Amino acid sequence: MSAETISQKEFDQFRQLIFEQAGITLSDAKKRLVVGRLGKRLRHYRLQSFGDYFNRLMSHQLEPQELQVVIDQLTTNETHFFREPAHFDFLREQVLAPLGPGRRIRVWSAASSSGEEAYSSAMVIHDRLGEGTWEVFGSDINRAILQRAQRAVYSMNVAHEIPEHYLKRYCLKGVRSQEGAFLIAPELRKHVRFEQVNLNAPLPNIGEFDVIFLRNVMIYFSLQTKQSVVARMLPKLKPGGYFIVGHSESLNGVTDSLELIRPTLYRKPL
Template structure:
């Protein structure tokens, strides 16, 4: 088999419409090379001659697990610790000091990817809440990144934005074969739970949250999907709770019940 198999427009269209149906994700034509690159090794694995054949394979019931593999490959996005640090500053300075003592303070990272965001949140809560109990939930559509998140084991370069005192306090440095990596300490890891959630489908019972982070995922959605996803998440947010999106995103025309309190930070009345 040659080292490159062309992905033709018709085949790309099949993946586009499937991903939109399955995950609400809008693949622009500019993403064609990315799709071809990420799926090519699966074609090789099954010794298939075209992307069309691979599409048939994932759509047939014979390979249930392969559908998830394709979904994982096409939905994984880049993330790192304390990304967009202003959001963590806002939590630390404006939100946590007003948390009701004795009540469990809950935060949901709704597009948690490989876990960097939920663990950054966990460190922020552990530092800022004193004796107030708290929990963090991380969810993602990809089972592959959730498995990484549960392990809490990262290459050292991922710690670039992680403040040194927090790195020392909440992480273990890898030695020997694990050199060049770090592990989130077990007591912190145990307070973060991960669950697979497709934001494009009815949500499982997750309870109510004081803060919901929905960052760097809406950029993949078209306007109607954004509207549906936000409408689906809002009932899970307590009154007076905060809804935080990425600085590169906006809720203009998506939702009018939330009040903007700072750039990319909204509050539920």
């Protein structure tokens, strides 16, 4: 069988693997994605079939980090600065407005991808609260994409996504090797940290948060996985804290432990 072809059995093996590891459900329409992203791994190891690659992966005959490579390749990482801007308006006007400068607040970007959501939150918080002990914590299962977030360097092609006053204040134009890019300013970066976290497994000791963003990731989860993930995360949300999901998502049928404020915005009772 050609390395560019995957059988249904082979696809089902990888579909089950990514479900077990990350809680992500791949439809049959994702066969081309699997072939495109994992085909390069077959070529790397000079293997002839996805079945051979899977068997060697499961029997630990490949490089030790290969399972993480598979997870990195099969997780989706589309994101933007200030995506779904009404959420950042809510953060600024409802969550931060009552707080004074220097007030401690913690925000968790729970599927932070390459960091745009985390840094968007940080811009809003710093603009309102200035310096202080506040923190934005970004997490993702994809190790490679977190390394991009930690570098905090982005193409100028996406600069238009950032409101102009934030762009001028918090983004530094790249020079020499970073020409054509911008760097998130150090005054923001010192308040933002990233860590690899698998939401489909027991969570590490990351403390409690005033706001949790879990946006545009549950669309890839089954109902049971959604229920498990949210139940795992809720103890990390402070009483009175806010839980924010994507505009195409809802917690209806997922949990009854949060109060609906308006679509996509929930609050944990005091």
